[in-house]
Amino acid sequence: MSHYRRANTPGGSYFFTLVSYRRQAILCDEPIRNALREAIKTAQSSRPFTIDAWVLLPDHLHCLWTLPPEDADFSGRWALIKRRVSLACAEHYKRDEWLSISKKNHRESTLWQRRFWEHQIRDQTDYNRHLDYIHYNPVKHGLCSSPVDWPYSTLHRYIGAEKYPSNWAASMASFDNIDFGE
Numbered sequence: 804m805s806h807y808r809r810a811n812t813p814g815g816s817y818f819f820t821l822v823s824y825r826r827q828a829i830l831c832d833e834p835i836r837n838a839l840r841e842a843i844k845t846a847q848s849s850r851p852f853t854i855d856a857w858v859l860l861p862d863h864l865h866c867l868w869t870l871p872p873e874d875a876d877f878s879g880r881w882a883l884i885k886r887r888v889s890l891a892c893a894e895h896y897k898r899d900e901w902l903s904i905s906k907k908n909h910r911e912s913t914l915w916q917r918r919f920w921e922h923q924i925r926d927q928t929d930y931n932r933h934l935d936y937i938h939y940n941p942v943k944h945g946l947c948s949s950p951v952d953w954p955y956s957t958l959h960r961y962i963g964a965e966k967y968p969s970n971w972a973a974s975m976a977s978f979d980n981i982d983f984g985e
Contacts, residue, residue, distance in 0.1 A: 810923035814872040816855065818933040820920040821864050821881070828861035829914070831955060834892055842887035846880050855930075856937045859955035860944060865937045867924070881919055889914045939972055949973050 810817065823830055830836075836859065843854070856867040870877060892914060924930045938961070941953035950958050950972050961967040 809878060809921060811875045812923055813875045814870055815875065816867060816869045816924040816930060817877055818867050818922040818924060818937075819865065819877070819881070821885070822916045822919075823862045824914055824916055826862040827914075830859055830864060831861050834895060835888065835914075836955070838888045838891035839884070841891070842884040845887060846883045850874075850876070850880050850883070852877070852880060854957070856934050856961075857955075857957045858937045858940050858953070860941060860946065865940055867930070867933055867937060877921065885915050935972075938967070942972070 830839075839859070846852075851871050853869045854866060855869055856865075858865050868877060922933070924933065938950050938956055938958040941947050941956065942950055947953045949970075950956065951962065951969065958967060958971070962969050962971070
């Protein structure tokens with residue numbers, strides 16, 4: 804059995820990547836977006852956290868969270884969110900033929916990959932790089948030609964707050980070569 808070591812810094816900021824099971828291009832579907840929004844609200848009401856940035860793509864999502872002081876349990880929050888979305892969307896997205904014995908034993912759905920990737924943010928430069936990475940990701944994956952054209956991103960919130968210019972990254976060729984130090 805694998806044992807994963809996760810970061811454990813109370814009050815820390817973390818970058819996450821979650822992927823749909825078998826890379827299904829379903830995460831931007833309206834029922835999943837709505838279920839995700841409700842699951843996040845529910846999780847935040849019982850276990851607060853701040854979403855600093857977010858991008859939802861068809862088969863994965865990236866986000867940046869900051870946890871409250873003296874709390875480092877992002878895994879519990881993700882478990883709650885993933886479970887609620889899976890239950891809310893089971894009628895339309897559950898694929899019985901994909902339920903292996905292992906998935907059944909772990910009470911998993913066919914909506915999400917089993918685990919997620921996390922990176923603890925080290926400093927302001929690391930934070931800024933991940934913020935940019937999140938907002939540029941739809942362009943990287945060929946879903947739009949400019950980050951501002953992608954509707955499922957917090958970039959619009961940052962532009963509205965004048966933290967990013969409205970034409971941010973329009974002249975950039977790519978973020979593919981950014982070194983995130985991973």
